[in-house]
Amino acid sequence: MDFWESDELAAHRDAARAWAEANVEPEWAEQQHTTGCHQTVEMHVRLARDGILGAGWPAEYGGSDVDPDFARAVFDECALRGLHTDGWSTTVMVARTLEQVGTEAQKRRYLPAALRGELMVALGYSEPDTGSDVAAAKTAAFRDGDSWLINGQKMFTSTAQVCSHVFVLARTNFNAPKHKGLSLFLVPTDSTGLAIQPIHTLGGQVTNATFYTDVRVPDTALVGAVDEGWDVMKVALVYERGVGAPASLTQTLSRDLAAWARQAGRPDGMVAFDDPLTAERIGRIAVDELVTRAFTKKVNWLVHKGDLPGIEGNMRKLFSSEATQRHYSETLDILGADGILAPGAANAPAGGIFEHAFRAAVVTTIYGGASEILREIIAERHLILPRNRPH
Ligand SMILES: Cc1cc2nc3c(=O)[nH]c(=O)nc-3n(C[C@H](O)[C@H](O)[C@H](O)COP(=O)(O)OP(=O)(O)OC[C@H]3O[C@@H](n4cnc5c(N)ncnc54)[C@H](O)[C@@H]3O)c2cc1C
Incomplete structure (x- = not known):
């Protein structure tokens, strides 16, 4: 592998700098700093508009023909201007997971919406008593007719305040061993019964506690098979550590x-x-x-x-x-x-x-x-x- 930057990559860097100069408003970094919200919605809209979010994704799921190296250079330029894009990072992790384990209907529904900038997903894995030991999650999801009812609490659901969905890890079987009996759901943040409370951190980031009281989602919100959520998590965690x-x-x-x-x-x-x-x-x-x-x-x-x-x-x-x-x-x-x-x-x-x-x-x-x-x-x-x- 050649680690020196090729002429083509250097050209992408110049183009990315020009994109950032034209599109990144100087006050956004200051806004992120004062609000602690590590995602700027206006910038996200511009990234989607110019096909930067869709770079490297298959056309059938809404991918654009923008060069992924240019897209990466744009994100680097945004970071150099002090801007975080945490909401997009978590969305990519979930989108890549859906690409691997989602149904065809889920891929056609969620992936294009993410690449258009309309769907942004926060991660709802950690709980007050479970962080590293994520498979010990206690938030419960029970089938009720043709939908699911979710009850419990998640900690550190970062950027949920600007996201359209939370990817919730829930226990669907309390009698099975820890790594069995888990399932994952894409839960809209505007669901009745879902409350979001800010948590201020040492680093200035404002993350969230999220509370779920009889939150109802349809069966189509289930990602992967019932009780087999650990298989989904194994994929999701790989993308979290690799990409995020x-x-x-x-x-x-x-x-x-x-x-x-x-x-x-x-x-x-x-x-x-x-x-x-x-x-x-x-x-x-x-x-x-x-x-x-x-x-x-x-x-x-x-x-x-x-x-x-x-x-x-x-x-x-x-x-x-x-x-x-x-x-x-x-x-x-x-x-x-x-x-x-x-x-x-x-x-x-x-x-x-x-x-x-x-x-x-x-x-x-x-x-x-x-x-x-x-x-x-x-x-x-x-x-x-x-x-x-x-x-
Ligand atoms: C600012 C912030 C943002 C976050 N954003 C999100 C988010 O968006 N979504 C989400 O789901 N979670 C999020 N988290 C939660 C984060 O993933 C957990 O804090 C992390 O997994 C650690 O869990 P814990 O805090 O419960 O610590 P613990 O798991 O209790 O760990 C405490 C210490 O014990 C060590 N330890 C634990 N188990 C072992 C072991 N088996 N072997 C050796 N050492 C061990 C750990 O390494 C650590 O040093 C966020 C956390 C923070 C602080």
């Missing part, structure tokens, strides 16, 4: 820091880059960025081939999230006292983005599979080491 892992700000951090260090004066008349420790730290960050990019390329290539990037996705998620935390910790050390100036403070370096990113990075090793869990999976399934906990 954090990467955004780390892509240019070393470049941005190097630019700062070349001109940041010190009392002895030298610049920050003259300190060998600073130069070494920035160099290490640059290496991590390249490794993250290599993992990302491998995962994207596997998805493009139609493979499930299981182990590769876990490795990418583990490496990039831990690298992200290291990077912002190092960055604050490099910047010294100025580094903890928050967005809005006078003279905050890069508008306070580093202070914000340091806080936001904390969660990256927790959600989408905690590092400890990912290490266990890699140890057991890739290195074939013995399982270190009881079955």
Whole structure:
């Protein structure tokens, strides 16, 4: 595999920058920062309008002829402007899962709607007592005539406040073993009995608790077979770790820091880059960025081939999230006292983005599979080491 950017990719980057300059409003990043909502609906509409959401999807399900490399470059440009697209990331995870396990009717109904920007899906897996042990979910779904009634509570249903649906993991059989008796449902967020309450987090993101009281959905909302939801989750989790892992700000951090260090004066008349420790730290960050990019390329290539990037996705998620935390910790050390100036403070370096990113990075090793869990999976399934906990 050649890791250098081809001329074609560089052209996509230029075109993506032009798209972002024409379409991304400068106030959106500030709005995301103040509201804590990591999805901007107006931008989503523009991405859908220009076929960027549909890039790389089959035409029969609403895919566009936009080049996936251009689309990826557009998302990179949005991230570089401080914009999160978390609602779209979770939607892609669910859409890819539907593509693998959904009925033909579900694919024809939900996939084109997602690519038109009309359907956005939040993940309703975690509960107050179940996070890493997601298969222990207690939210109940019982058949009632030709529909289902859902009762329970989910924690951390991120971006549900702007999503049209939640992908809800529910228990449909309380007598079966833990990994049996689960089922997944696509539940509209405007359903009677569904309540959404905000949860404010250290990283500034506002996620949600979602409450389900006799929420009724039709049989067509069931994804996969009844009681066989763990098979669906195995696919969904692969896409979560492979596609949804954090990467955004780390892509240019070393470049941005190097630019700062070349001109940041010190009392002895030298610049920050003259300190060998600073130069070494920035160099290490640059290496991590390249490794993250290599993992990302491998995962994207596997998805493009139609493979499930299981182990590769876990490795990418583990490496990039831990690298992200290291990077912002190092960055604050490099910047010294100025580094903890928050967005809005006078003279905050890069508008306070580093202070914000340091806080936001904390969660990256927790959600989408905690590092400890990912290490266990890699140890057991890739290195074939013995399982270190009881079955
Ligand atoms: C900001 C934020 C957004 C989120 N968004 C979503 C979302 O959109 N949808 C959703 O469904 N969930 C979401 N989550 C939930 C997230 O996936 C869980 O927090 C995560 O799975 C960890 O679960 P937990 O919080 O219950 O911690 P626990 O599972 O209780 O883990 C606590 C600690 O114990 C360790 N641990 C647990 N089990 C093991 C084990 N077997 N071996 C070794 N160590 C172990 C963990 O690694 C961790 O360090 C979000 C969480 C946050 C904080």
